[in-house]
Amino acid sequence: MRRPGFVATAGVAAGAAVLLLAGCGQRSASDTGSGPATAAGAKAPTAATAPPGIAELQAQQDALFPEVAARCAGVSTASAPSPSASADVAGGEPDDPWARKYAENHAYRQTVDLSPQSRCRGDAHAARITTALRATGRAAVLGEAELRAELDRLGYPTRGGEVHSSGGTVGFSLWIPGSGPCLTGTLGAIPRVQAHGSYLEGGCNEPQGGH
Template sequence: MRPRSRTRTRGAALLLAAGAVALTGCGTRAAGAGSPAEPSAPAATPSVDYAAQAATAVARHDKLFPAIAARCGGAGAGAGSGEGERAIGASPGGELPADPEARKYAENHAFKQQAPLTPGARCRGAAHAARIKAAMTGGSGAKGAPHSADELRAVLTGLGYGFEGGGVYGSGAVNVSFVLSVPESGPCVTGRLGPPVTVEAHGMYVEGGCLEPRGGH
């Protein structure tokens, strides 16, 4: 009887040991196996270097118009940033006039305010305006002054200007005008066939684009 008792005791011990191993295995997970992934930190949004973008645009402009680049190379880079300058036609510091009627007029026409120009953009604008006016009046080697909207469009296109966000307006030779943005770097150039022929450069309107916005009250 004693040998059987020993055999039973030994078998019971083996069963208990196997059960302990099984329980230990159920309650343990290997690191990295089936465990939920740790949430990753959100990727940082890269900052936009607007100054670098403006400088690159000016460089592209200078390749298209080397004569104007040579004239305005020392006037400062950038297009559209204020650099402490006020917008053409805007009151200093954006202050409203003291006179009630003048104040009301200024408030009603605030939508026509233009963005300021850097010295470089101002120089390029003036140079492009002079170049366009010379072509519109038949001077500076121009083949002939345009006398209609179609002729003006052909002259401006031949000079290397496009009309994205602008265009040539009028029919025939009546009330012919144009609005364009200097390629790559700005600013805006606006003019009329006349008489007299008028061409001027200016910043974009604060509401966006080179076309004068319509609105107010």
């Protein structure tokens, strides 16, 4: 015995499936260049909205920090070699089993090597921040909110966990606006700020891991 309701429902579903299949692979002229849809109906970046390239990011950074650009003008932009997974972190011979084991256990702490240009710019930014913090005359007693405000004033916006406290010491780890690299600093009577590449696991904050 047939059930009319079931047949009708099945027919509607089959029709919808046919329409969906018919639409696959077909795009109208108005769709050209619109890019695939992503979650929540958002569209993926297109050529017009794609992230800027390295040259454009560098130009943006130069505009934000002209004194840094002037200091590092003419420094080589050659890329540094990628760090090896078997790099000797302990300082022993690469074929030393203990050294290899140590390197494997601490690989999460490795950072991307900086090119001479990135190193120059990073060191210039580190010196700039250090000078500004020391000029406050109270770097050792700045709290997280005060440090965040000072970094924002200097042109290094903080939005999340860039500023933090550990063991009573206030510090920060952030990505230099534009093309990087990373800066990590701690406050004290003498503020200490250093430039480094991003960690191999991503980001400027040292990953918590290893075994």
